[in-house]
Amino acid sequence: MKNSLYIVIVGCGRLGAHLANQLSLDGHSVLVIDADEDAFQQLSPAFSGFHIVGDVTQKAVLEEARLKEADVFFATAREDNVNLMVAQVARKLLDVPKVLARIFDPRREQVYAKLGIETICPTSVAAEKFLLAVAELRPGRGEGAS
Amino acid sequence: MKVIIIGGGKTLYFLCRRFTAKGYEVVIVNRKRDECVQLARQLAVTVVCGDGSDEAILLEAGAMSADAVLSITPYDQDNLVICQLASIQFGVPRAIALANDPENAEIFQKLGVSAFSTTDIVGSLIEERAFLEQIVNLLPVGEGRVNVTEIVLEADSPVAGKFLKDIVLPENALVAVIIRNNQPIVPRGPNQLLAGDRVVLITLPENHGPVMEVFTGDGK
Numbered sequence: 001m002k003n004s005l006y007i008v009i010v011g012c013g014r015l016g017a018h019l020a021n022q023l024s025l026d027g028h029s030v031l032v033i034d035a036d037e038d039a040f041q042q043l044s045p046a047f048s049g050f051h052i053v054g055d056v057t058q059k060a061v062l063e064e065a066r067l068k069e070a071d072v073f074f075a076t077a078r079e080d081n082v083n084l085m086v087a088q089v090a091r092k093l094l095d096v097p098k099v100l101a102r103i104f105d106p107r108r109e110q111v112y113a114k115l116g117i118e119t120i121c122p123t124s125v126a127a128e129k130f131l132l133a134v135a136e137l138r139p140g141r142g143e144g145a146s
Numbered sequence: 147m148k149v150i151i152i153g154g155g156k157t158l159y160f161l162c163r164r165f166t167a168k169g170y171e172v173v174i175v176n177r178k179r180d181e182c183v184q185l186a187r188q189l190a191v192t193v194v195c196g197d198g199s200d201e202a203i204l205l206e207a208g209a210m211s212a213d214a215v216l217s218i219t220p221y222d223q224d225n226l227v228i229c230q231l232a233s234i235q236f237g238v239p240r241a242i243a244l245a246n247d248p249e250n251a252e253i254f255q256k257l258g259v260s261a262f263s264t265t266d267i268v269g270s271l272i273e274e275r276a277f278l279e280q281i282v283n284l285l286p287v288g289e290g291r292v293n294v295t296e297i298v299l300e301a302d303s304p305v306a307g308k309f310l311k312d313i314v315l316p317e318n319a320l321v322a323v324i325i326r327n328n329q330p331i332v333p334r335g336p337n338q339l340l341a342g343d344r345v346v347l348i349t350l351p352e353n354h355g356p357v358m359e360v361f362t363g364d365g366k
Contacts, residue, residue, distance in 0.1 A: 081221070111235060
């Protein structure tokens with residue numbers, strides 16, 4: 001694998017900006033897309049990547065981002081449906097090797113798993129941690145059988 | 147026939163009127179409560195208030211027994227996800243999405259969702275009419291699979307003065323009627339076309355352009 005990857009991130013909110021700052025610091029070539037110009041203020045002064053203001057549900061914007069050449073694509077827009085749409089375009093039509101979409105609604109996560117789209121649901125991840133905390137407090141009970 | 151339509155505005159309203167007039171069972175899904183109340187008052191349809199890309203809402207709208215889902219919201223991402231949910235989760239036989247961005251129509255098709263673009267449809271209609279000034283009438287019949295077009299032959303038409311038998315037409319096209327001095331003629335090979343004739347043509351959408359070219363010339 002190359003040392004420096006070309007990483008495209010959709011959505012420059014808390015998650016998107018955090019990922020962009022960190023990955024840029026790690027030496028990767030990072031491009032962030034958001035429809036809101038002000039969102040890019042969340043990027044740190046050390047961020048050395050690029051950004052595009054635009055609506056990612058328009059093909060022209062994804063073309064401008066040269067998404068076809070990306071090694072990694074993260075969809076972290078505020079709307080689940082935007083993430084689901086662009087993740088499918090990236091994975092199925094543009095063959096981006098690694099595609100991950102953040103999805104708030106856990107039910108949608110299951111549907112898109114069927115379509116081969118890898119998703120991360122903050123609710124499910126957080127719930128798991130919380131439940132784990134309870135299980136660790138009372139060993140044995142979380143497992144049921146033991 | 148049971149149809150679920152997701153969206154709002156005038157397009158949705160008039161589509162619903164058309165479908166209910168045909169006796170279809172129509173269910174509307176709309177996010178805005180006040181628009182839902184309005185629609186329920188104006189139309190003989192069931193209205194479900196909520197996000198159409200939420201499975202629970204589609205279930206409530208009766209997606210299990212729907213014959214078709216038509217998603218025409220102003221947001222392409224919602225239209226895509228709604229149609230995918232309808233077909234994957236509920237097995238709806240026909241799910242059709244509006245692509246607001248015409249380029250998304252192709253993307254949706256590649257992702258397995260039937261799509262149409264109003265911009266493309268209206269655009270090509272206007273172009274057809276504006277570019278070919280000679281066209282006086284265009285009538286789609288057979289659910290749009292056949293076009294009946296009436297044109298006036300200009301003096302510079304490549305076929306003016308030619309005999310019908312000498313005119314080479316693309317396959318599946320027909321000169322149905324010639325109207326000359328208000329007299330309709332059902333033409334045969336030996337009939338001649340003259341400038342000023344009104345010619346009624348039968349074409350298919352796929353050969354419409356080439357046929358028009360034969361009668362009106364290249365370019366314009």
